[in-house]
Amino acid sequence: MTDLTTPGDYLEVMRAEAPLVQCITNYVAMNIAANCLLAAGASPAMVHVAEEAGEFARFAAALTINIGTLSPDWVDGMTVAARSARDAGAPWVLDPVAHFATAYRRRATETLIALKPDIIRGNASEILALAGGESTAKGVDARDPVHAAEDAARRLAGELSAIVAVTGETDFVTDGTRALRISGGSPLMPKVTALGCSLTCLIGAYAGVKGADLFDASAAALSHFAVAGARAEADATGPGSFSAHFLDHLAALDGKALDAADRREAA
Template sequence: MDNAGQYLAHMRARAPLVQNITNYVAMNVMANIMLAAGASPAMAHARGEAAEFAGLADALSVNIGTLDPEWVISMEEAAKVMVDAGKPWVLDPVAVGATALRRDAGARLLALKPTIIRGNASEIIALAGAEAAGKGADAANAVADAEDAARALARQTGGVVAVTGEVDFVTDGEAAYRVAGGHALMPRVTVLGCSLTGLVAAFAVGQPALPATVAALAYYGVAGEAAGAEAVGPASFQTAFIDTLHALTPDDVTARARIEAT
């Protein structure tokens, strides 16, 4: 991919409305990150309105971080609306292998064939049904460990799978890319991964899922590198990161993205 920035330009021009059924920890930071990037986030998870709101939204992101059985129903109902309308929806299977509730939710949502799945290596391995070494929401597997699982999930769903980590791996089951970037402080700020899922959904509106996902990850990585250069710790990194997402231009992303086809 030689012009990752074009996907940022497209997203900003459209300012897509993204419904995020996400966790309580993520909501505030995620909304601010998406706004800074140029998307329009909405946190609508109530069972009484989730499906109706999905009919209004351009895309949906689903995150099982602070899971509740009622939320699972909302997630399913909203995802079905997206599938029927041909609109993108992204699954973030947070700690999917940790408990029976999460394993069941992951299986039910996977059956709805998400357009894109984004998770860490341990989550992707567990979602694929293999034994993973995750500790809660943290990965204990390397990205390379999850590449076969990612390809298998992509073929199963007909979608795209992104394994994020030090160097991200993205595949549709056939083609694959590695995306470098980011900064060591990023794992020290909670919900940056959750927030990335919402941005991936925004980038996928009106665009092919594979290059849109790669471009979203590249944009995030470029912003992380730039923010890390001026931050002195996790708190200042978060502020610098949000500012950098806002300030980066499409040309910046194209020039600084580190994307490798594999």
């Protein structure tokens, strides 16, 4: 197997392996998330019901859970899938969408956190609140800048022994000790629904690579997304055309091009 050193290495190996990623995500995100994974080179499966979610998680390369649209049945599926992934040794990623907004969301998030996610991806407001800090957000949109959540992310990563990724204008990822900032992307990205949710699924694809270091894998996924976003903006005339160009650039990037455009820096 190729040594996994750079984002480009991860991209090439991820495409060669085409990891099966179980994506329990919200209604709004299912289509775009599946298309993003297919364009990037992974294999998405939108399996969420409790009757099969646990069984499926035992053989998937990775699991991602997004709490955007909750119901009791969905929470049951999330719970059994996370437990099965943990038992099988497969990495799983939590996207705690607006977890602070209602008591029901808070309880669901507490249940999932207790099942020890390997990676948590959220916007700055979500990560600040998850770490016990003060956030200005009221719903799903971030109202806090990424830099305001960096210390909270480091603390949360150390407390949970997890990778924490804070995404926004400039992404931040940490394992509590190591940390990187990844610049790129486009101002058009927040104008296309569920791209953040799709990024969570892509992190799962990179984490599902055999032998992956989950910190490096998360950073590679963030880099892939950021570079594709910057390139798509150059071709787009607005959010609609951006969405199509973004999928095209996720697919068109190869390892060499990703490394040449890489904008990671130590934090």
